[in-house]
């Protein structure tokens with residue numbers, strides 16, 4: 001029986017990153033994947049949704065230009081083609097990933113694996129002797145009582161990616177990253193969207209001011225939402241909310257989080273979503289880097305991004321976490337010339353500072369997903385605001401907003 005230094009179960013971001021990095025250091029690695037390499041992120045998460053998002057943004061922007069009279073003519077879209085483009089994008093990336101894993105020397109076994117003992121993994125009737133076992137088995141959509149997935153009226157985030165045609169209306173349960181992202185995709189394509197959220201505000205994990213701004217933007221965009229609410233009952237596809245409202249969506253997308261898939265067995269490490277901590281692809285990758293290369297990370301400085309319209313990103317402390325000794329500074333996105341050129345003036349940059357250092361950053365803006373890294377670099381390296389002011393920011397950019405807000409500190 002062949003011996004491998006490491007046996008990794010799960011070929012998502014956590015598993016393949018750990019595998020490639022360990023193999024590059026000269027270790028022998030066997031990686032087990034029961035489905036497709038790339039895991040949730042590539043096949044059912046980050047990547048397919050961003051492809052749909054891009055197509056929906058293109059359509060919405062052209063529609064806006066038509067409404068304003070800047071463009072003329074009739075446009076329409078073929079959602080089956082949009083879905084096909086998403087599938088091709090995923091496939092292309094998967095092929096590159098498969099090649100990268102193969103070239104790194106990792107042996108991939110496509111089969112469901114289980115741990116036999118602390119040095120043995122079994123998959124497809126074969127046993128593999130391994131020095132160490134890493135579980136990177138990911139997570140699955142959380143199901144709640146009364147909203148069991150049926151692939152027809154109550155869909156999970158996996159099911160909704162298989163749509164070949166768009167509904168007229170959708171009810172989204174939950175306003176976390178997945179719910180907000182789908183609200184953007186659907187509403188861009190003209191689908192009527194209603195969100196129901198149990199918490200007091202949309203995106204309950206965000207800084208409350210961010211949540212409130214998103215609520216304001218949703219109202220402007222006529223995306224309906226119900227807060228402090230939930231589904232009371234469903235009868236013949238008619239949904240009654242706890243507060244009595246009656247809704248008749250074409251289907252429900254239930255996006256109430258994900259639960260870790262973590263078999264209880266002997267293991268040397270658990271990486272990624274399977275840990276049930278921060279369920280983000282970059283966190284899974286970071287954990288794998290820490291494991292393989294001993295690069296430490298600060299769990300409090302993992303950036304969060306929500307792909308709403310506009311994007312929402314934050315890192316570090318939120319205002320509700322601070323006492324009075326911290327300063328709050330805001331810059332409206334209307335301050336930026338680039339935002340006016342792009343018709344994207346909704347939003348703000350918010351900094352939480354103390355003694356010339358940044359402790360928290362919150363951005364609601366186009367390009368927030370990239371901008372947040374400038375502030376993450378500053379927070380992680382404890383760069384004083386005075387030093388950051390010495391940076392020259394190109395014009396016209398959204399990054400200039402960071403320079404402008406630093407001048408307000």
Ligand SMILES: Cc1cc2nc3c(=O)[nH]c(=O)nc-3n(C[C@H](O)[C@H](O)[C@H](O)COP(=O)(O)OP(=O)(O)OC[C@H]3O[C@@H](n4cnc5c(N)ncnc54)[C@H](O)[C@@H]3O)c2cc1C
Pocket residue numbers: 009010011012013014015032033034035036037038039040041042044045046047049111112113114136137138139157178261271272273274279280281282283284
């Ligand atoms: C709709 C959606 C959008 C998302 N968007 C983003 C985003 O924009 N940014 C972001 O950072 N995160 C996003 N995420 C979250 C991200 O996808 C996950 O955090 C990430 O995939 C976790 O990586 P992982 O390797 O821990 O697990 P996974 O990617 O879930 O991989 C686990 C793998 O293990 C395999 N496996 C499980 N058990 C076994 C077994 N017994 N034998 C063999 N194989 C097994 C599974 O088949 C799977 O391929 C999104 C998620 C969803 C659902």
